Amino acid sequence: MLTKRVIVCLDVRDRKVTKGVKFEGNVDVGDPVDMGAQYSLQGADELVFYDITASAERRAIDIGMVKDIAKHVFIPFSVGGGVRNLEDMYDVLLAGAEKVSINSLAVLNPRIISDGAKAFGNQCMVLGLDAKHVGVSSAFPSGYEVVIQGGRKPMGLDAVKWAKHAEDLGIGEICLNSIDADGTREGYELTITEKIAQAVNVPVIASGGAGTPEHIRNLFAKTHADAALIASMVHFGTYTIGQIKNEMNAAGIPVRRVGAQK
Amino acid sequence: MRVPLAIVDYEAGNLTSVLNAVHFLGLEGLVTKDPKVIAHADRVIFPGVGAAKASMHVLDESGLGQAVKDAVKAKKPVLGICIGCQIILEHSEEDGGVSCLGILKGKAVRFKSEPNLKIPHMGWNQVEYSLAHPIFHGVPDSSEFYFVHSYHPLMDNASEVCASTLYGEQRFASALFRDNLVATQFHLEKSGDIGLEVLRNFCKWDGKVC
Numbered sequence: 001m002l003t004k005r006v007i008v009c010l011d012v013r014d015r016k017v018t019k020g021v022k023f024e025g026n027v028d029v030g031d032p033v034d035m036g037a038q039y040s041l042q043g044a045d046e047l048v049f050y051d052i053t054a055s056a057e058r059r060a061i062d063i064g065m066v067k068d069i070a071k072h073v074f075i076p077f078s079v080g081g082g083v084r085n086l087e088d089m090y091d092v093l094l095a096g097a098e099k100v101s102i103n104s105l106a107v108l109n110p111r112i113i114s115d116g117a118k119a120f121g122n123q124c125m126v127l128g129l130d131a132k133h134v135g136v137s138s139a140f141p142s143g144y145e146v147v148i149q150g151g152r153k154p155m156g157l158d159a160v161k162w163a164k165h166a167e168d169l170g171i172g173e174i175c176l177n178s179i180d181a182d183g184t185r186e187g188y189e190l191t192i193t194e195k196i197a198q199a200v201n202v203p204v205i206a207s208g209g210a211g212t213p214e215h216i217r218n219l220f221a222k223t224h225a226d227a228a229l230i231a232s233m234v235h236f237g238t239y240t241i242g243q244i245k246n247e248m249n250a251a252g253i254p255v256r257r258v259g260a261q262k
Numbered sequence: 263m264r265v266p267l268a269i270v271d272y273e274a275g276n277l278t279s280v281l282n283a284v285h286f287l288g289l290e291g292l293v294t295k296d297p298k299v300i301a302h303a304d305r306v307i308f309p310g311v312g313a314a315k316a317s318m319h320v321l322d323e324s325g326l327g328q329a330v331k332d333a334v335k336a337k338k339p340v341l342g343i344c345i346g347c348q349i350i351l352e353h354s355e356e357d358g359g360v361s362c363l364g365i366l367k368g369k370a371v372r373f374k375s376e377p378n379l380k381i382p383h384m385g386w387n388q389v390e391y392s393l394a395h396p397i398f399h400g401v402p403d404s405s406e407f408y409f410v411h412s413y414h415p416l417m418d419n420a421s422e423v424c425a426s427t428l429y430g431e432q433r434f435a436s437a438l439f440r441d442n443l444v445a446t447q448f449h450l451e452k453s454g455d456i457g458l459e460v461l462r463n464f465c466k467w468d469g470k471v472c
Contacts, residue, residue, distance in 0.1 A: 001387065001388065001428060002383065002385050002386070002387045002429060003385060003386045003387065005385055005386065005408060019305050041455075044385055045385070070278060070279060070282050071282050071285070071286065072286070074279075074282075074283055074286065074451060074452060074453070074457060075408065075452055075453070075459055076408060076410075076449075076452050094278065095278065096278040096279050096282060098279075098410075114399075121311070121312060121313075123382050123384060123410045160347065171386070172382070172384075187274055190278060201380055201381075202380060203380055203384060203385070224378070226380070226385070227385075256386040256406040258454065258455065
């Protein structure tokens with residue numbers, strides 16, 4: 001049976017993994033290559049690296065870092081933040097990443113999704129979708145609006161409608177980040193996660209709000225999400241991947257366990 | 263010129279990950295587009311991500327397809343991965359259908375749709391052995407490996423299947439073999455420690471199935 005994935009997210013700034021709360025006040029927590037290898041060893045199913053300042057600094061993703069990661073990490077990983085065009089995607093994939101994640105770029109220029117899917121295959125294309133609760137209205141039937149720039153810029157676009165559109169254009173996976181839950185460590189935003197998981201037929205990764213193994217167990221018990229994105233709960237050593245997976249396993253959620261976890 | 267391990271580059275996705283994995287294991291590998299290099303190789307990895315039709319076109323034009331067939335005939339250990347596991351069959355249904363290398367009897371077919379079944383099959387799934395193939399030595403039965411694919415092998419001879427996997431209600435052949443040829447639908451280079459272990463086993467394998 002296909003297992004539910006636990007994906008560790010590493011935000012990278014100046015080649016250091018950093019963790020912020022609600023996109024403010026970042027703390028450096030380690031080296032991306034070392035941390036990636038360590039999480040892989042612990043049993044993470046996948047990794048995501050976001051070059052969080054590439055976009056603001058209008059520069060390409062640090063390809064040297066991607067190459068280093070690929071030499072030491074032998075599980076799938078995706079790279080995002082600052083992908084500007086097809087050429088950037090090509091560079092990231094050629095450097096050894098499995099997938100490339102796009103967010104603002106896709107909202108502003110949806111054609112990049114179909115172009116990327118055609119050039120590299122749907123399975124390479126991940127949509128980062130930042131959603132914010134705005135209440136149900138005629139403009140936002142799902143009650144959630146797409147935002148970009150870390151939640152600062154509302155786009156007037158319904159989150160579920162955008163997810164479906166992106167699927168039609170050929171996106172292979174959607175990483176749904178709740179701006180409201182992000183950094184709170186109070187649990188995932190289950191409502192929008194389930195709405196999107198029900199609306200599309202591509203895998204959905206829930207992101208934002210994970211603080212305890214129970215939050216992850218809850219996510220999989222109550223929604224059809226395929227994967228859980230986690231960050232600070234493991235970066236600060238509060239929990240291990242093993243603890244999370246044991247909790248999932250105990251709750252009957254299909255999970256891949258490695259080495260000592262078995 | 264002696265080449266311990268040739269990795270066939272037929273423009274089917276990027277081979278960086280396979281080469282990185284081989285290097286990580288402390289082994290030598292040469293990525294090549296040259297059929298002559300494959301002729302001089304002791305063993306061959308035939309990887310690939312992407313579409314069968316485009317891949318077959320390149321294999322035909324370049325002579326690499328024949329080189330892989332010759333390597334199999336010459337009893338060298340040959341490992342197919344992902345598309346490489348499908349292209350060794352007779353036919354693929356992908357893109358309206360395309361004839362493949364025909365080394366093993368069977369074809370690549372698309373997963374049938376089922377309610378709530380997502381295609382591609384992407385993620386970690388269990389690989390259940392039907393035979394103790396030497397490349398799985400030391401890796402427990404039913405371990406999870408990483409998959410990304412929409413088509414899967416459908417074999418004429420069940421005796422050429424060494425492992426299978428269940429996705430939704432569909433059980434499919436996830437590893438194939440015959441004599442010195444072995445192929446996995448899953449990505450050994452992206453399946454963590456156990457994937458590396460299988461790669462290591464392949465690189466030591468004498469091409470004999472006990």
